[in-house]
Amino acid sequence: xxxxxxxxxxxxxxxxxxxxxxxxxxxxSYAFPTFIDSMVALVRMAFDxxxxxxxxxxxxxxxxxxxxxxxxxxxxxxxxxxSEKFDWLFSPIFIVMQAAPLAALIPILVMAxxxxxxxxxxxxxxxxxxxxxxxxxxxxxxxxxxxxxxxKSYLGSDMDIITKIILPSASPVIxxxxxxxxxxxxxxxxxxxxxxxxxxxxxxxxxxxxIADYPAMYAAIFSIIMLAVLFLNLLERIExxxxxxxxxxxxxD
Amino acid sequence: MTVFGIxxxxxxxxxxxxxxxxxxxxxxxxFFIPPLSEVVVxxxxxxxxxxxxxxxxxxxxxxxxxxxxxxVIGIPVGILMGKNRLTDELLLPWVNMFLSAPLTALxxxxxxxxxxxxxxxxITTTLFxxxxxxxxxxxxxxxxxxxxxxxxxxxGAKPLAAFYKIYFWAALPEILGGVRIGxxxxxxxxxxxxxxxxxxxxxxxxxxxxxxxLMSHFWAVLIVLFALAFxxxxxxxxxxxxVAYYAxxx
Amino acid sequence: xxxxxIKEAVMQLDVSGTENAVVARNVSKNxxxxxxxxxxxxxxxxxxxxxxxxPSGCGKTTLLKIIGGLLQPTSGEIxxxxxPVNAPGPDRAFVFQDFALMPWANVIRNVAFGLELRGxxxxxxxxxxxxxxxxxxxxxxEKSYPHELSGGMRxxxxxxxxxxxxxxxxxxxxxxxxVDEQTRRKFQEDLLRLVQNENKTFIFVTHxxxxxxxxxxxxxxxxxxxxxxxxxxxxxxxxxxxADTIRRNPEYLDIVDRIWASLRSYVE
Numbered sequence: 001x002x003x004x005x006x007x008x009x010x011x012x013x014x015x016x017x018x019x020x021x022x023x024x025x026x027x028x029s030y031a032f033p034t035f036i037d038s039m040v041a042l043v044r045m046a047f048d049x050x051x052x053x054x055x056x057x058x059x060x061x062x063x064x065x066x067x068x069x070x071x072x073x074x075x076x077x078x079x080x081x082x083s084e085k086f087d088w089l090f091s092p093i094f095i096v097m098q099a100a101p102l103a104a105l106i107p108i109l110v111m112a113x114x115x116x117x118x119x120x121x122x123x124x125x126x127x128x129x130x131x132x133x134x135x136x137x138x139x140x141x142x143x144x145x146x147x148x149x150x151x152k153s154y155l156g157s158d159m160d161i162i163t164k165i166i167l168p169s170a171s172p173v174i175x176x177x178x179x180x181x182x183x184x185x186x187x188x189x190x191x192x193x194x195x196x197x198x199x200x201x202x203x204x205x206x207x208x209x210x211i212a213d214y215p216a217m218y219a220a221i222f223s224i225i226m227l228a229v230l231f232l233n234l235l236e237r238i239e240x241x242x243x244x245x246x247x248x249x250x251x252x253d
Numbered sequence: 254m255t256v257f258g259i260x261x262x263x264x265x266x267x268x269x270x271x272x273x274x275x276x277x278x279x280x281x282x283x284f285f286i287p288p289l290s291e292v293v294v295x296x297x298x299x300x301x302x303x304x305x306x307x308x309x310x311x312x313x314x315x316x317x318x319x320x321x322x323x324x325v326i327g328i329p330v331g332i333l334m335g336k337n338r339l340t341d342e343l344l345l346p347w348v349n350m351f352l353s354a355p356l357t358a359l360x361x362x363x364x365x366x367x368x369x370x371x372x373x374x375x376i377t378t379t380l381f382x383x384x385x386x387x388x389x390x391x392x393x394x395x396x397x398x399x400x401x402x403x404x405x406x407x408x409g410a411k412p413l414a415a416f417y418k419i420y421f422w423a424a425l426p427e428i429l430g431g432v433r434i435g436x437x438x439x440x441x442x443x444x445x446x447x448x449x450x451x452x453x454x455x456x457x458x459x460x461x462x463x464x465x466x467l468m469s470h471f472w473a474v475l476i477v478l479f480a481l482a483f484x485x486x487x488x489x490x491x492x493x494x495x496v497a498y499y500a501x502x503x
Numbered sequence: 504x505x506x507x508x509i510k511e512a513v514m515q516l517d518v519s520g521t522e523n524a525v526v527a528r529n530v531s532k533n534x535x536x537x538x539x540x541x542x543x544x545x546x547x548x549x550x551x552x553x554x555x556x557x558p559s560g561c562g563k564t565t566l567l568k569i570i571g572g573l574l575q576p577t578s579g580e581i582x583x584x585x586x587p588v589n590a591p592g593p594d595r596a597f598v599f600q601d602f603a604l605m606p607w608a609n610v611i612r613n614v615a616f617g618l619e620l621r622g623x624x625x626x627x628x629x630x631x632x633x634x635x636x637x638x639x640x641x642x643x644x645e646k647s648y649p650h651e652l653s654g655g656m657r658x659x660x661x662x663x664x665x666x667x668x669x670x671x672x673x674x675x676x677x678x679x680x681x682v683d684e685q686t687r688r689k690f691q692e693d694l695l696r697l698v699q700n701e702n703k704t705f706i707f708v709t710h711x712x713x714x715x716x717x718x719x720x721x722x723x724x725x726x727x728x729x730x731x732x733x734x735x736x737x738x739x740x741x742x743x744x745x746a747d748t749i750r751r752n753p754e755y756l757d758i759v760d761r762i763w764a765s766l767r768s769y770v771e
Contacts, residue, residue: 015343031365107448146600186355191357217361
């Protein structure tokens with residue numbers, strides 16, 4: 001017996017993809033292929049290796065950028081959360097970065113670092129880093145005072161308190177910051193491929209648009225959105241699995 | 254932070270960073286970073302020019318329209334999802350998906366469907382903003398006190414009246430929270446849209462400055478843009494705090 | 504006022520004969536212009552339970568945290584076993600009002616955490632922790648997480664953690680205020696037994712008059728604005744009696760009434 005929730009998810013998918021199919025058959029626009037055509041194109045590209053090569057290319061700046069953002073983001077965030085001076089000095093930068101449309105920096109990055117991997121990694125980093133830093137700093141700052149006092153009263157050293165109390169206590173929020181960072185990183189990676197130089201999936205999108213192979217274009221877009229959503233879902237599940245008790249445990253009832 | 258017993262305001266360190274920028278610029282380390290003073294001088298010159306005003310008004314128009322559609326569509330959909338379980342279960346997976354999906358990938362589709370103009374940029378902006386508005390509105394409606402709804406029914410409120418007299422107001426703090434995040438996302442959306450469809454607004458201006466190596470022009474426009482975006486987000490945060498009082502006392 | 508004024512009427516025990524485990528001397532604590540504690544002196548006899556009782560704002564938790572070394576006094580000093588202290592030490596263990604359990608750690612790790620921070624080997628500290636988990640009545644919950652426990656059980660974990668480091672002095676900051684009334688009564692009875700069986704000194708902050716009179720060998724009544732010790736009461740008549748009969752004892756009821764009479768004007 002399939003659960004109601006899953007049944008409805010399938011029903012919902014059928015409705016949306018059905019509407020796509022019908023809209024494509026009318027067609028609402030010469031540039032709007034049917035769902036089935038797009039899926040055929042997707043399967044074709046998946047089997048002839050086009051997608052595999054493309055993703056190898058697309059994931060490179062994404063993975064490098066996310067790694068750099070995570071390591072530096074968590075490090076800086078931890079420092080900001082622990083030190084009032086550092087907080088005063090660096091928080092404003094990341095608060096402004098978080099609110100500002102950093103994508104506008106892309107033209108300058110291209111001029112400074114060319115159209116290669118470096119620029120694309122940079123784009124991923126500026127998109128992903130602020131949320132990682134701000135989440136980490138906030139989580140570190142909001143460690144419940146009483147557990148820190150507990151650590152102190154049971155003779156924990158400063159290092160003990162950071163590694164055994166502050167970091168574990170902050171890790172759920174740090175992790176969700178990472179998830180948001182990855183989500184922003186995906187936006188940056190694709191933006192970089194569409195804006196800087198068409199490589200990887202961005203290349204499939206741009207090229208198939210230029211030769212009016214719309215099913216292939218839609219298939220590539222469909223695949224990158226699916227990949228991002230599935231990956232973020234996976235991260236969310238890991239998060240729930242790792243920190244289930246932790247999150248609920250804060251209730252002081 | 255406090256120095257010599259004086260409490261320094263939160264964002265005051267930006268002055269220090271501006272100073273650092275000026276020094277780096279004066280040292281002439283890199284062509285890409287002109288001194289801040291030079292940028293500010295350019296800024297005062299650029300602000301009055303017709304090309305800047307045109308870019309600003311085009312961007313403001315796209316942004317306002319995008320946010321308008323996101324709010325006008327997003328809030329009712331969110332209320333509907335919060336009230337009706339079937340709608341909720343049918344729509345929620347998609348809302349969650351688009352909330353975290355790389356929406357930049359959809360811009361090329363918008364370009365082929367709606368052309369290389371304003372329409373595509375407005376839709377991009379709406380797409381960036383709408384999902385969080387729907388989700389927050391839904392969350393706001395879901396936490397409405399049951400007895401408030403029962404009160405409305407017992408006094409004979411019609412469904413539509415209940416919709417606008419009870420649900421909207423009871424969920425207002427969450428809705429405003431969603432609108433605030435939505436608007437911050439919309440700022441990013443409108444710029445990303447203009448960068449990819451680079452023939453209107455600031456997208457075109459950036460292209461022009463970058464190809465002519467007008468560094469201080471570029472930074473000047475960037476400063477204006479960042480300042481505007483930051484002000485918008487701070488004003489909204491302030492407004493949200495003003496209604497926070499009744500979020501607590503509901 | 505340097506020394507607390509001691510009411511002769513209830514003062515029946517000779518304090519000078521008892522050795523003090525903790526002594527607070529002229530302790531003051533200011534937060535900017537606010538005086539949280541002003542020139543407070545108090546003695547805590549060894550092996551006994553002393554309550555700090557008073558309306559909110561009287562500085563009872565501040566004093567406890569200064570004794571625990573978590574706060575630094577602006578002036579004055581704290582002596583533990585005759586030696587001045589100004590930081591947390593192995594001679595004192597703290598029980599927190601909100602339990603201060605680590606939500607990501609199970610019961611046994613929480614209980615053994617004090618020993619873990621002291622560098623005790625894992626097998627050894629877990630053996631000690633297991634003993635105290637059983638002592639507080641949580642046998643079988645070693646692998647549970649705090650969110651799976653009720654409020655009362657969580658505070659038992661906090662108590663087991665304090666006991667497992669084997670400190671001379673137990674500092675309890677309103678430990679039962681976050682648990683329900685019935686659990687609280689059970690806790691109070693257990694605490695009486697604990698004071699009798701363990702040779703430890705207890706310093707107990709509470710805002711419940713009945714609780715203070717029920718469990719204490721000595722009650723220090725603190726009053727706010729300015730913060731001071733207004734009275735020290737040593738209930739003696741019913742201390743050796745059965746836990747069930749204390750609440751019907753005339754002396755118990757008298758003391759409760761008297762304390763309420765002196766505190767009622769401070770309650771808003």
